[in-house]
Amino acid sequence: MIAIVATYAVIAAFYLRLGLHALRWLQAAVRFKAGPSSGAATTVRAAADTALDIMMLRRLLIVNPALWVGEWVFHASLFLIVLRHLRYFLEVAPFWVRWSQTPGWIAGFLLPAALLYIFAVRLLSGQEKFSSRANLLMLLNVLAIGATGLLMSTRYRVDLVAVKLFALGIVTLNPSPPPQNAIFMVHLALVLALILYIPGHVFTAPLVMLDARRRDRERQEVMHDR
Amino acid sequence: MTDKRSFGEELSPRQLIEIDACTQCGECLKHCPVQMVTGNPAIAPPEKIRLFREFLRATDGIKARLLGPQAVDPKLLEDFTKAVYECTTCGACGESCPVGIFTQRLWPTLRKELVRRGLGPLGPQPKMPGAIERTGNPYDKPAAERYSPWLPEQVHVAERAEIAYYAGCTGAYESMPMVRGDVLVLHATGIPFTMLPPEEEVCCGFPLFITGQHELLAGLVKRLVEGYQARGVKTLVCSCPCCVNIMSRDWPALYGKELPFKIRHITQFVVDAFNQGKLRVPRALHERVIYHDPCYLSRGVGVIEEPRETLRRIPGLTVLEFDCHGLNSRCCGSGGAARKVFHENAIAMGRLTIDEAVAKGADRLILSCPACYAKVNEAMQGYEKQIRITDIMELLASTLQ
Numbered sequence: 001m002i003a004i005v006a007t008y009a010v011i012a013a014f015y016l017r018l019g020l021h022a023l024r025w026l027q028a029a030v031r032f033k034a035g036p037s038s039g040a041a042t043t044v045r046a047a048a049d050t051a052l053d054i055m056m057l058r059r060l061l062i063v064n065p066a067l068w069v070g071e072w073v074f075h076a077s078l079f080l081i082v083l084r085h086l087r088y089f090l091e092v093a094p095f096w097v098r099w100s101q102t103p104g105w106i107a108g109f110l111l112p113a114a115l116l117y118i119f120a121v122r123l124l125s126g127q128e129k130f131s132s133r134a135n136l137l138m139l140l141n142v143l144a145i146g147a148t149g150l151l152m153s154t155r156y157r158v159d160l161v162a163v164k165l166f167a168l169g170i171v172t173l174n175p176s177p178p179p180q181n182a183i184f185m186v187h188l189a190l191v192l193a194l195i196l197y198i199p200g201h202v203f204t205a206p207l208v209m210l211d212a213r214r215r216d217r218e219r220q221e222v223m224h225d226r
Numbered sequence: 227m228t229d230k231r232s233f234g235e236e237l238s239p240r241q242l243i244e245i246d247a248c249t250q251c252g253e254c255l256k257h258c259p260v261q262m263v264t265g266n267p268a269i270a271p272p273e274k275i276r277l278f279r280e281f282l283r284a285t286d287g288i289k290a291r292l293l294g295p296q297a298v299d300p301k302l303l304e305d306f307t308k309a310v311y312e313c314t315t316c317g318a319c320g321e322s323c324p325v326g327i328f329t330q331r332l333w334p335t336l337r338k339e340l341v342r343r344g345l346g347p348l349g350p351q352p353k354m355p356g357a358i359e360r361t362g363n364p365y366d367k368p369a370a371e372r373y374s375p376w377l378p379e380q381v382h383v384a385e386r387a388e389i390a391y392y393a394g395c396t397g398a399y400e401s402m403p404m405v406r407g408d409v410l411v412l413h414a415t416g417i418p419f420t421m422l423p424p425e426e427e428v429c430c431g432f433p434l435f436i437t438g439q440h441e442l443l444a445g446l447v448k449r450l451v452e453g454y455q456a457r458g459v460k461t462l463v464c465s466c467p468c469c470v471n472i473m474s475r476d477w478p479a480l481y482g483k484e485l486p487f488k489i490r491h492i493t494q495f496v497v498d499a500f501n502q503g504k505l506r507v508p509r510a511l512h513e514r515v516i517y518h519d520p521c522y523l524s525r526g527v528g529v530i531e532e533p534r535e536t537l538r539r540i541p542g543l544t545v546l547e548f549d550c551h552g553l554n555s556r557c558c559g560s561g562g563a564a565r566k567v568f569h570e571n572a573i574a575m576g577r578l579t580i581d582e583a584v585a586k587g588a589d590r591l592i593l594s595c596p597a598c599y600a601k602v603n604e605a606m607q608g609y610e611k612q613i614r615i616t617d618i619m620e621l622l623a624s625t626l627q
Contacts, residue, residue: 016288021246024286027232028239053326060324063253071324135250200246205325208247211240212326219528222474223489 004175010192050213054206074114077107088167112146148187158184230295233281236339244327248275254319259557263574269309271319307345316521316557337438347437349567362428363395372424376402381413387420390459394466401596407620414626415499432468447480465492467523467595493532510542516588519555520595560601576605584611594618
């Protein structure tokens with residue numbers, strides 16, 4: 001019962017937070033009068049470049065290739081793991097979710113390794129002093145989520161039918177009790193904590209990357225004839 | 227907290243999203259020139275963004291929406307204000323940002339918010355609007371003396387022409403060899419050009435914009451645009467990177483419509499003149515020079531190749547590069563109107579530029595910004611390392627004579 005209430009409470013808090021941020025952006029949109037822009041043309045090439053910026057974390061690759069390796073593997077693994085987990089939330093998993101099962105399972109091993117690598121790069125480059133405590137706690141949380149997930153998929157098996165009933169129950173507003181498994185409960189608690197404190201950049205960084213690419217193109221047109 | 231309005235009041239939706247998008251990775255710190263000379267992470271870009279998020283939560287967060295705006299520690303606000311104004315707004319942090327936050331625009335906008343709250347600007351900066359209203363320039367120097375100390379008699383300035391030259395306040399009052407070089411080169415092209423009378427060539431607005439004091443901006447821009455329009459100007463040429471930046475990026479918005487003329491940096495104009503055969507360098511100069519990209523010219527408006535092309539047109543010249551150049555150039559320390567408030571930082575940054583120029587074995591350090599010119603010259607006073615500092619047009623003019 002506590003798990004169900006906590007899950008709904010965290011989901012509600014998440015949407016409230018997202019809603020408040022969206023409200024802030026909307027209020028600014030009403031207030032802000034945008035000036036004339038050079039309006040760089042959006043071409044297929046530009047759109048493809050932007051997509052690559054986001055998927056390959058291109059800007060990070062340019063400024064810090066060593067860190068990029070870890071960050072890219074981490075983000076790609078996280079994406080595959082989330083994709084793999086969709087099977088619990090969809091009554092009939094579509095082909096792309098079924099396809100993601102093996103890559104997602106492999107990603108489960110890569111994610112903690114990538115996180116440890118990121119820590120190592122930051123410590124060795126003396127960069128750690130610039131990270132905020134919240135950021136560090138977030139990474140530790142993700143590491144713990146990955147570790148408990150790995151434990152469940154390799155050693156301490158959990159009743160997957162019960163997991164699916166619980167997840168589907170949450171989504172369909174027809175709650176079902178979670179599986180009676182301590183590691184699962186820890187895993188769930190850590191995931192709820194992550195959702196509660198999920199960094200805003202997860203949602204906004206792709207938008208900013210998109211804008212940065214447009215701005216880079218526009219810069220060449222500010223004082224140069226097209 | 228007496229001011230209960232949102233901290234995001236002056237920020238565009240894009241900038242509010244940028245505030246959320248900072249990953250706090252600290253990558254930008256490796257490129258921040260203020261960080262290089264102070265080593266103080268408290269004034270680092272991610273720390274400023276982290277603090278600003280706290281302020282936004284205080285006025286726009288869940289608690290604020292339910293219970294009203296929350297109090298913000300005044301000491302925290304004071305420290306934040308200092309950090310925002312200590313920045314040179316060079317934009318190196320944004321250029322190296324893995325997400326791509328447009329910091330060269332974000333920091334001045336945060337300053338505007340601080341001005342609205344009565345927390346900024348700092349030091350002598352609040353005197354600028356008054357000085358500009360009185361004399362047309364932020365230095366409070368007599369308008370009548372804007373051109374006379376450096377405008378050579380042989381240079382003919384037309385009453386009306388398609389080309390106009392804007393000297394800019396810093397060039398006219400603090401970096402005279404630079405603007406003298408500009409007009410000598412313009413004269414050498416044989417292309418007629420006009421200038422506004424000294425009383426009418428008022429501040430372009432950049433010092434006010436960059437310190438967050440926007441009140442006079444629209445009026446200044448209107449006055450200047452109409453002045454040039456009345457002279458039949460089609461292209462406005464200027465050598466100051468800060469001026470050309472605000473002219474090309476912000477004047478249209480401040481004027482309310484598209485400008486009736488193009489804005490060009492003087493090196494763009496000169497390269498065109500070379501290409502059209504209107505300018506040629508009669509004698510060689512066998513020297514090794516190193517060119518420093520001004521932040522608001524390279525990162526700001528993408529004028530990177532033309533200054534180098536100008537230098538390559540001087541026979542015999544070897545052009546060296548700083549390790550950080552072009553879009554990644556390192557600020558010389560005089561940007562963001564911080565040079566007169568955080569003087570020691572600016573001198574230390576200027577000396578980093580001098581150190582590298584000397585280490586690279588350059589005979590001259592070539593600059594193309596009046597603020598850089600004034601401050602790096604100042605940084606060399608009493609410094610153990612010495613190098614000849616020359617403005618790019620000053621150098622070109624010397625080879626034309």
